[in-house]
Structure formats: structure tokens, C-alpha cells
Amino acid sequence: MPLFxxxxxxxxxxxxxxxLGPHLEWIAAQVESGALRASGPTFTGENRTAALLFNTADRAELDSIIATDPYMEHGQVxxxxxxxxxxxxxxLNAxxxxxGKSAEHVIREVLVAFGPDPESEN
Incomplete structure (x- = not known):
């Protein structure tokens, strides 16, 4: 399942x-269900901000879950x-x-697929 x-x-x-209270209860329920892998505040300026890492079947499922957040329901996002x-x-490589691929293996594959063309450097 993709991560978002x-x-x-x-x-x-x-x-x-x-x-805040209902939102935190919602967070706990999403963690318990397995949909939410991690969540917490981010520190980006004067507004309160947060990041959430979801694991859902697809974007449609994610959107339906997010819509149930009390902050979303009350226009607080x-x-x-x-x-x-x-x-x-x-x-989270798994x-x-x-x-299961090592960093070295992934690096080689990415460079083969996207790295510079050696002939274009001449």
C-alpha cells in the first residue's frame, strides 16, 4: 500500500x-487502525503546522479518512x-x-535509470 x-x-x-481533544482522539484511532503511521507538529513559522504519514490503499481512501478529522470537519485546516x-x-525501505535492496543497490539502479549520459559530458 502506498505511503502518503x-x-x-x-x-x-x-x-x-x-x-484539539477530538482531533487527538481521531489521531489515536487512525494509528490503531493502521492507516496512520506517524503524526506530529512541524515547526515552520508562526502558524501551527503538522505532518502525517498515512498508509492507505489509494488516494481515495486517504481522502475519505482525512475528511473525518475534526479539524477538517470544522474548517481548521x-x-x-x-x-x-x-x-x-x-x-521504511520494506x-x-x-x-530489501541495499542503499548501494538502489543507488546503482537510480544512476543507471536517471544518471547523466556519459557521452553528453564530452
Missing amino acids: LVTYVHPDPQGWKTH SGLTVAEWDPIFGM ESTQP
């Missing part, structure tokens, strides 16, 4: 505070971003398109 990186911006400090992510390097 999701970011939230919370522009309304009072609204953020008002809906702006600047929502969603990106499908392929963690080929590091501790969930990538290159499971």
Missing part, C-alpha cells in the same frame, strides 16, 4: 485549541498538501518499491 505524506496548516489558534511517497532509503 500529508501536511496541515492551522491558521486559527483558538479553533485549533477548541478542536488550510494549506493541505498530499504527496505519495516512496521511502526507498532508510528504515514499505517502498525497492524492499
Whole structure:
């Protein structure tokens, strides 16, 4: 199943505070269900922001889950971003398109597929 990186911006400090409890309960439920792998605040400026890492069958399932977040239901999210992510390097490699391959092996494959054409350097 694909992994999705999701970011939230919370522009309304009072609204953020008002809906924090239900949002945290929602977070816990998503972790328990296995859909949410990790979540937490990000530190990007004066607005409260957060990043969430979801593991869902597809974007449609992700969108339906996000829609149930109390922050979404109460208009407390702006600047929502969603990106499908392929963690080929590091501790989540087993969930990538290159499971079990060493970093060296992945590097060789990527350079063969996308590296500079040696003949174009002349």
C-alpha cells in the first residue's frame, strides 16, 4: 500500500485549541487502525503546522479518512498538501518499491535509470 505524506496548516489558534481533544482522539484511532503511521507538529513559522504519514490503499481512501478529522470537519485546516511517497532509503525501505535492496543497490539502479549520459559530458 502506498505511503502518503500529508501536511496541515492551522491558521486559527483558538479553533485549533477548541478542536484539539477530538482531533487527538481521531489521531489515536487512525494509528490503531493502521492507516496512520506517524503524526506530529512541524515547526515552520508562526502558524501551527503538522505532518502525517498515512498508509492507505489509494488516494481515495486517504481522502475519505482525512475528511473525518475534526479539524477538517470544522474548517481548521488550510494549506493541505498530499504527496505519495516512496521511502526507498532508510528504515521504511520494506514499505517502498525497492524492499530489501541495499542503499548501494538502489543507488546503482537510480544512476543507471536517471544518471547523466556519459557521452553528453564530452
